[in-house]
Amino acid sequence: MARSTLYQQVAWELRRAIYSGDLGPGDQLPTEADLMQTHGVSRNTVRLALGELVNEGLVSRTPRRGTIVRARRPLLMYPQRELEPRPSRAAREAFAFAVSQEGRRPSQVIEVAMVEPPEDIAIRLELPDGGLAVVRRRLRFVDGQPYNTNDSYFPHAIVAESEIVHPSDILRGANRVLEELGHPQVRVVDDISARMPTPVESQRLELEPGTPVVEYVRVGYDPQGLPVRVAVSVLPADKHLIRYELERP
Numbered sequence: 001m002a003r004s005t006l007y008q009q010v011a012w013e014l015r016r017a018i019y020s021g022d023l024g025p026g027d028q029l030p031t032e033a034d035l036m037q038t039h040g041v042s043r044n045t046v047r048l049a050l051g052e053l054v055n056e057g058l059v060s061r062t063p064r065r066g067t068i069v070r071a072r073r074p075l076l077m078y079p080q081r082e083l084e085p086r087p088s089r090a091a092r093e094a095f096a097f098a099v100s101q102e103g104r105r106p107s108q109v110i111e112v113a114m115v116e117p118p119e120d121i122a123i124r125l126e127l128p129d130g131g132l133a134v135v136r137r138r139l140r141f142v143d144g145q146p147y148n149t150n151d152s153y154f155p156h157a158i159v160a161e162s163e164i165v166h167p168s169d170i171l172r173g174a175n176r177v178l179e180e181l182g183h184p185q186v187r188v189v190d191d192i193s194a195r196m197p198t199p200v201e202s203q204r205l206e207l208e209p210g211t212p213v214v215e216y217v218r219v220g221y222d223p224q225g226l227p228v229r230v231a232v233s234v235l236p237a238d239k240h241l242i243r244y245e246l247e248r249p
Contacts, residue, residue: 010039010049018058018069019102029059029067056241074241075099075142079218083175083185093173095140095150104142111137112167114156117230121153124219124230132156134165136174139204146205147239152231158183174229175220183228185220192216194237205236212237 017023030038035046050067053059056074061067075098082094099106117125117133125133133153140148152174154164162181164174175185197205197213207213213234220229235242 006039006041007045007048007052010035010041010046011052013039014049014053015056015058018053019104021103023069025069027069028065029069031066074239075104075147076102077235077240077242078245079190079216079242080244080246082218083188083220093170094175096171099142105144107141107144108169109139109141110167110169112165113137114165117153121230121232124217125153125155125227127155134159136164136167142239148236149201149204149234150231151233152229154178154229155227158228178220178222178228183222183226185228186223187221189219189221190216191218192242197234197236201234205234207236208238214240214242216242 014023014029023029029035029050032043032046032050035041035049036043039046050059050061053067054061056076058070058074059067060070077098081098095108096106113135114132115135116122116130117127117135121133122131125131127133132155134156136150136152136154138150138152139146140150154174158181159165159177162177163170164177170177178185193215194212195215197207197211201207201213202211205213213236216233216235218229218231218233219227220231222228
């Protein structure tokens, strides 16, 4: 078995123990020697696994105490999975599904408005001058803590008669509603950048001073190449890990 597969397997087992609560904040992970014996792997494999958890912000390593579970757990995001089909039993919107998969509790506060969007959003949606969009503004929580914001803009002409215009939770997700309206998203374009938060963002997300955020903008296109959604997420850098998995065709 390849070394990369081995260390990822060890990391997965430890990650699962942390997310399930078997290892709580402040708990000490097994020693390197114990992990080597339990998993039948080398010391280097164990160190690679622990290094991955450190990079994800799940644990910290100290000379005297060893490897300790951190109190704050970042949300691991796989953007490439948003448009993947999910089994009917998992017919929940992408954020709620991802959080629940980690054994954590999602919730959100939703506001909906019809607006003339900012110029950069209007350009991405290819709206005419004065064109209207419906925006769903969401403040998202994980285990009761504010984790990120997501403002999703849709062309008003497409969603005007749908539940997207109502300020209620769409359990199956707005992406599924777009499909039902005849506009499935078959291609997305992501822009990811880092910056400091605005005062309003700092207050809403209860950020500690000096915490940067990642602004993640996704544009979704239907089979005719029409942009049907622009989602702007603001992600505190200490609470999120964005992971892309790419395979050579």
